[in-house]
Amino acid sequence: MELIRNLTEAYGPSGREEKVREIIELEIKDYCEGIKTDTLGNLIAYKPPSVRKGLAKKIMLCAHMDEIGLIIKHIDKQGFLRFASVGGVFPERILHHRVVFANGLLGVIGVETKPETPKPAPLENMFIDIGAKDQLEAKKMVRIGDVATFFQIFKKMGNKIVAKAIDDRIGCFCLIEVMKRIKRHRNELYFVFSTQEELGLRGARTGAYSINPHYALAVDVTATGDTPESPPMAVALGKGVAIKIKDSGFFTSPLIKEILISSAQKLKLPFQLEILERGTTDAAVIQLIREGVQSGVLSIPTRYVHSPNEVCDMEDVQNVIKLLLYSLEQGFNE
DSSP states (O other), rough: OHHHHHHHHHHHHHTOOOOOOOOOOOTTSSSSSEEEEEEEEEEEEEEEESSSSSSEEEEEEEEEEOOOOEEEEEETSSSSSEEESSSOOOGHHHHHHHHEEESOOOOEEEEOTTTTTTOOGGGEEEEEEOOOSHHHHHHHHOOOOOOEEOOOEEETTTEEEESSSHHHHHHHHHHHHHHOOOOOOOOOEEEEEESSSGGGGHHHHHHHHHHHOOOEEEEEEEEOOSSSSOOSOOOOTTSSSEEEEETTTOOOOOHHHHHHHHHHHHHHHOOOEESSSSOOOOOOHHSSTTTTEEEEEEEEEEEESSSSSSEEEEHHHHHHHHHHHHHHHHOOOO
């Protein structure tokens, strides 16, 4: 749990993933033969085949390091900070929550109380209160372009966990664990901890282009349909790995889908078939690189995605790791 705590509590909005990358690199450096940070900030680790059997294929595994954030665009005369979103920020999920900047400065999200302010209020009617007495003092504490993320601590709730940035630090955790545990595999494995996913899947695009994999798997979170009056969706916490069929930007390769379903059945692991109507993952761009890449996604069911308090079940997380290990050790060769 300490690793998950460190990953989720780390500051790492899109384009500012350095602290997360440092944690991951320290954790994996003894479990791979090559590791590099590319131009866009992706951390790419290489694990060669441990078993020589047939022609080795390149398999890319991807989870994104970044989280959503708030970028400062104006400081008013009273010292309040106006902001825009970095990634998909839902206004109704952030009001009165604390935020933190890269230098440790804390703030609280407030909202205008004018009669004409819409309800729920959009981001343009919100501000960050950093306790400054006026504009001059605020400008000594923060600059235009600084980015804040949510300030929240990791906690266990029985077998569930709650934290900010479970999307997608929990996917990063899964890849780290697979890298540590895998023993016998006949393909070349590339573990990509990608950047700027929340801004349009940017890191995964450049990472996949440089690797040019034969197959790819993204590990990310997905929404659920298991809370009161939630939109109908056949995914719930604690019911197993979600094997993605389709989302708004991606359709899973039939080959990868059948490999994942067959592997789950052989392991007798609980699994769910996922269709996500809004949202996508790094796999959406990986599949389109060069001549195309047969790709799939393993999803971790998560409640309250893109909020300061996301919730997932550790049993689902462990089952994702088990399914990844088995599938990779069996190989993806057609």
